[in-house]
Amino acid sequence: MRISPILIGVAIISLAVAVIFTINSGAYKGLNSIMSAAQTSDSDIKSGPKVVGSHTPGYPITTTPGIILDPLQTAVDMNPANAVVDPMKYLREFNYGKVSKLSDGKTLREFTLVASDNLVKEISPGVFYNVWTFNGTVPGPTIRATEGDTVRINFINNGSMPHSLHLHGVHPANMDGVFEMISPGGEFTYEFTAEPFGVFPYHCHMTPLEEHIAHGLYGVFIVDPKTARPPADEMVMVMNGYDTDFDTENNFYTVNGVPYYYMHHPVQIQKDKLVRIYLVNMLEFDPVNNFHLHANMFNYYPSGTRLQPDELTDIVTTNQGERGILEFTYKYPGKYMFHAHKTEFAEKGWMGTFLVTEGNESNISNQTNGNSFYDSLNNSFVGKSPKTNGGQL
Numbered sequence: 001m002r003i004s005p006i007l008i009g010v011a012i013i014s015l016a017v018a019v020i021f022t023i024n025s026g027a028y029k030g031l032n033s034i035m036s037a038a039q040t041s042d043s044d045i046k047s048g049p050k051v052v053g054s055h056t057p058g059y060p061i062t063t064t065p066g067i068i069l070d071p072l073q074t075a076v077d078m079n080p081a082n083a084v085v086d087p088m089k090y091l092r093e094f095n096y097g098k099v100s101k102l103s104d105g106k107t108l109r110e111f112t113l114v115a116s117d118n119l120v121k122e123i124s125p126g127v128f129y130n131v132w133t134f135n136g137t138v139p140g141p142t143i144r145a146t147e148g149d150t151v152r153i154n155f156i157n158n159g160s161m162p163h164s165l166h167l168h169g170v171h172p173a174n175m176d177g178v179f180e181m182i183s184p185g186g187e188f189t190y191e192f193t194a195e196p197f198g199v200f201p202y203h204c205h206m207t208p209l210e211e212h213i214a215h216g217l218y219g220v221f222i223v224d225p226k227t228a229r230p231p232a233d234e235m236v237m238v239m240n241g242y243d244t245d246f247d248t249e250n251n252f253y254t255v256n257g258v259p260y261y262y263m264h265h266p267v268q269i270q271k272d273k274l275v276r277i278y279l280v281n282m283l284e285f286d287p288v289n290n291f292h293l294h295a296n297m298f299n300y301y302p303s304g305t306r307l308q309p310d311e312l313t314d315i316v317t318t319n320q321g322e323r324g325i326l327e328f329t330y331k332y333p334g335k336y337m338f339h340a341h342k343t344e345f346a347e348k349g350w351m352g353t354f355l356v357t358e359g360n361e362s363n364i365s366n367q368t369n370g371n372s373f374y375d376s377l378n379n380s381f382v383g384k385s386p387k388t389n390g391g392q393l
């Protein structure tokens with residue numbers, strides 16, 4: 001059948017009229033108003049930098065558009081010197097202190113922690129924030145001892161306001177870092193016996209406490225059991241956040257200081273090798289935080305104070321200051337996510353990836369803490385050690 005060109009022309013005109021009618025219909029107007037609302041709120045955000053700060057003396061007023069995005073590059077990639085920490089270095093860096101023997105035969109481990117509050121660092125590309133730090137990084141250095149060691153921490157306050165050092169764990173009252181405020185320029189020596197074994201936060205305990213913690217004055221203290229845990233690829237993960245517009249709500253969430261860092265730089269681990277994570281939640285302002293592991297399960301040791309895991313799970317939820325040890329092994333090579341299962345936190349920076357490789361035995365030995373009690377062939381203690389199924393799924 002032959003179609004008349006006139007009919008085709010009428011059809012085209014009818015279609016055009018139908019489109020115009022649809023555009024003017026209530027449905028489209030409804031969509032249009034939604035788009036306007038979206039544009040309104042977007043333009044609110046973009047209406048110019050917001051001046052924030054000043055509710056706490058001692059740090060500068062800043063401006064921020066308050067926009068959160070997964071950056072194409074992290075602050076570390078932009079300029080490592082501007083970042084709060086090198087997350088890849090921090091991940092597996094354990095400081096055992098200056099070691100010597102006391103006259104009673106005990107091991108003495110000496111550390112120096114210097115508090116400061118004047119650094120301005122790049123949290124995310126273009127977002128600068130005044131961090132308060134131990135030894136210049138957020139989190140501060142991971143310090144590590146063995147149960148029964150004498151730990152001596154030379155604390156120096158290089159800041160502009162009083163700070164202190166409060167460690168979790170067992171110690172005398174005057175070593176608790178709460179009532180003895182250390183003035184700017186002051187020093188204090190904390191000395192105690194490391195007990196019990198486990199994983200502990202340390203942090204400044206001056207008021208207003210939330211300011212001192214939110215700005216970054218915290219780190220991890222690990223006490224190993226006298227008979228060490230099985231060999232593993234060990235790492236520390238500290239969950240935190242940054243309230244960069246000073247409204248007591250975090251704008252960024254991270255593990256190990258830099259939002260999205262391990263998304264852009266996967267943590268390489270090896271198939272069939274035990275991974276042990278010392279996980280600490282130092283997030284201020286939000287009541288809980290959590291860690292979720294993809295395509296796998298982990299043994300969880302709350303506070304790390306037992307050698308038997310409490311649970312085999314893929315998620316652990318913690319309050320501020322709560323912490324534990326995670327142990328797992330990947331069966332299959334590939335790339336796997338880990339992140340807060342609180343979606344808001346994940347989407348504001350607290351997410352990362354493990355890259356599981358076939359690997360080889362020699363590399364992994366460099367990642368253990370070199371403790372001679374470790375059995376390097378399997379996940380069990382040596383000799384007289386207690387029985388454990390730690391790390392075996």
Ligand SMILES: [Cu+2]
Binds near residue numbers: 163164206217
């Ligand atoms: Cu402080």
